[in-house]
Amino acid sequence: MEVEIIRKALESDRMAIAVINAKAFSNDWSLLDNDSNKVARALFNGINIDVYYVACIDDKIVGFxxxxxxxxxxxxxxxxxxxKVKGFFKGYAIAMMLKNEFEEPLHLKKSQVYIDILGIDPDYAHRGIGTKLIQYLIDNSNFEEFSLKVTNINMNAIQCYRKNGFEEYKREKVKYPKQMGFEEYIYMARAK
Structure with a gap:
């Protein structure tokens, strides 16, 4: 089975993206809930569909x-x-803890693009889908510089990024490692 198409995401892809995000990052989202359907519902409204590419196999979205x-x-x-997922107080507290992580402005240069989230359906992992999505972005954009950050425990992602020419340039400790489930972010970049 090979990726048949990579395309810009459509509004109708929003739930598929939310479900893949919930499943692919289930350890990260476990603070919110262990049920990936509940997590997907919590993420659904916050997805900025205009900045997503999706990978499809047999008309099914398998990565983004x-x-x-x-x-x-x-x-x-x-x-x-x-x-709605976690209750009034706990849901609000978790949202506030994550708000900076996901909404903080990045202040990028015009020639730079930041890979915000790369998610692959766990049922389709290790099939080169992440590499194809990265290559698609690189090949189909006018950007000269590509950057990202990854958690220190996400070894599959780190390996994928290195394979695609990304090199580490900085590490940053997180404030709440026990709650977050990891100790530091690794920042990586590559030129076109």
């Missing part, structure tokens, strides 16, 4: 890549949706 140019982020944290 979101990117940022200048200050347009891929996912906003909708506290009301989080409250």
């Amino acid at each position: 890549l979101s990117y940022v140019t200048e200050n347009q982020r891929a996912l906003a944290i909708d506290s009301k949706s989080f409250q």
Whole structure:
């Protein structure tokens, strides 16, 4: 089975993207809930569909890549949706904890693009879908510089990024490692 198509995401792809995000990052979202359908519902409204590419096999979305140019982020944290999943106080607290992570402006140069989120359906992992999405972005954009950050425990992603020419340039400790489930972010970049 090979990726048949990579295309810009459509409004009708929003739930598929939310479900893949919930499943692919289930450890990260476990603070919110262990049920990927509930997490997907919490993420649904915050997806900025305009900055997503999707990979499809047999008309099924199996992965996505979101990117940022200048200050347009891929996912906003909708506290009301989080409250519906986790309750009024806990949902709000989790949303506020994650808001900076997902909504903080990045102040990118005009020639730079930031890979905000790369998610692959776990049932389709290790098939080169992440590489194809990255290559598609690189080949079909006018940007000269590509950057991203990844958690230190996401070894599959780190390996994928290195394979695609990304090199580490900085590490940053997180404030709440126990709650977040990892200790630091690794920042990586590559030129076109």
